[in-house]
Amino acid sequence: MPEKVPSYLLLQKPTTKLRHYIQAPIHKHADVDGQFRRKPSQFRSFISSSPGAEFPPEKDRYALYINLGCPWAHRTNLVRSLKGLDSIIQLILCDFALTRDGWLFTGKHGSAPKDPLYGFTSLSQLYRKADPEYEGRFLVPALWDKKRETIVSNESSEIIRMFYTEFDALVPEELRESNRPGGGFYPENLRPQIDEMNEWVYNTVNNGVYKTGFASTQEAYEANLMPLFENLDRLEKHLGEEGHAPYLFGEFITEADVRLYTTLIRFDVAYYNIFMCNLKMIRHDYPRLSRWLRNLYWDGGKTLRGEAWRDTVSFWTVSCFPFFV
Numbered sequence: 001m002p003e004k005v006p007s008y009l010l011l012q013k014p015t016t017k018l019r020h021y022i023q024a025p026i027h028k029h030a031d032v033d034g035q036f037r038r039k040p041s042q043f044r045s046f047i048s049s050s051p052g053a054e055f056p057p058e059k060d061r062y063a064l065y066i067n068l069g070c071p072w073a074h075r076t077n078l079v080r081s082l083k084g085l086d087s088i089i090q091l092i093l094c095d096f097a098l099t100r101d102g103w104l105f106t107g108k109h110g111s112a113p114k115d116p117l118y119g120f121t122s123l124s125q126l127y128r129k130a131d132p133e134y135e136g137r138f139l140v141p142a143l144w145d146k147k148r149e150t151i152v153s154n155e156s157s158e159i160i161r162m163f164y165t166e167f168d169a170l171v172p173e174e175l176r177e178s179n180r181p182g183g184g185f186y187p188e189n190l191r192p193q194i195d196e197m198n199e200w201v202y203n204t205v206n207n208g209v210y211k212t213g214f215a216s217t218q219e220a221y222e223a224n225l226m227p228l229f230e231n232l233d234r235l236e237k238h239l240g241e242e243g244h245a246p247y248l249f250g251e252f253i254t255e256a257d258v259r260l261y262t263t264l265i266r267f268d269v270a271y272y273n274i275f276m277c278n279l280k281m282i283r284h285d286y287p288r289l290s291r292w293l294r295n296l297y298w299d300g301g302k303t304l305r306g307e308a309w310r311d312t313v314s315f316w317t318v319s320c321f322p323f324f325v
């Protein structure tokens with residue numbers, strides 16, 4: 001690793017074409033010091049199978065709003081499929097281009113022409129229906145409750161956990177957490193290790209690519225670029241250690257694989273160029289990470305419902321997406 005970024009990586013001014021997209025306030029992500037600081041998601045309820053829960057698991061009750069470009073939304077879409085929830089939780093796609101009015105339903109790029117539940121043209125209308133006073137950003141993913149007509153959660157890390165466990169009474173036996181080999185996506189015995197990895201991978205890799213790409217000063221860019229690559233190196237080393245192959249925690253896929261996958265599948269095609277995360281490429285410079293990624297993309301099908309690893313990826317969308325956020 002170089003100690004300082006080479007001069008050819010000096011943060012460049014956006015091209016005229018790009019400037020067109022990033023001038024609206026919605027495209028300003030960095031604070032005045034040039035750093036991007038992600039705000040906490042604001043809808044944080046939980047679907048729960050406990051008796052008397054406010055949001056119980058029920059077929060056809062919930063809808064998941066996403067677009068195909070977003071890695072956070074991708075996590076939820078991937079787990080929805082891996083858990084066999086496709087026929088239980090409705091999936092609604094927005095267009096992947098972030099406009100001055102936020103995410104839209106346009107009928108283009110796989111998006112519904114209008115929101116199928118209410119005929120809305122933008123996701124912001126759904127947020128306002130849930131809470132007319134809402135002042136945050138209109139984020140995907142958003143998990144909607146059709147009965148209570150509100151957003152249950154717009155935090156991907158929590159939505160995937162609800163999907164692992166809370167619908168198990170509604171899915172075939174072999175897809176229930178207790179029957180999955182290795183104890184499921186978030187097995188008791190690995191929780192401390194998974195949580196520990198989630199923490200640093202989130203800060204430096206999942207969110208690290210955004211902090212690098214949205215940085216608006218050279219200083220902020222370098223301050224995030226270096227930790228990103230140090231931690232990709234750390235992941236590469238991790239995969240070489242005993243008990244850490246073919247998946248991050250051994251023989252069975254866990255949440256840690258899900259959370260890393262949706263960032264790394266975008267890395268070479270999108271973040272490398274558009275977010276200027278370009279000290280190294282996964283496919284050229286990280287042989288173990290590259291093998292891990294290809295194994296999931298191509299051969300995930302050997303695991304239960306594993307074709308979801310490939311089917312939930314739209315490379316075309318992914319390669320354009322960061323231009324539009």
Ligand SMILES: N[C@@H](CCC(=O)N[C@@H](CS)C(=O)NCC(=O)O)C(=O)O
Nearest residue numbers: 041070072137138139140154155156
């Ligand atoms: N913490 C959220 C982050 C979701 C998020 O940032 N989504 C982005 C797309 S990648 C979004 O909807 N951005 C719209 C905006 O910022 O206006 C999660 O993990 O669910």
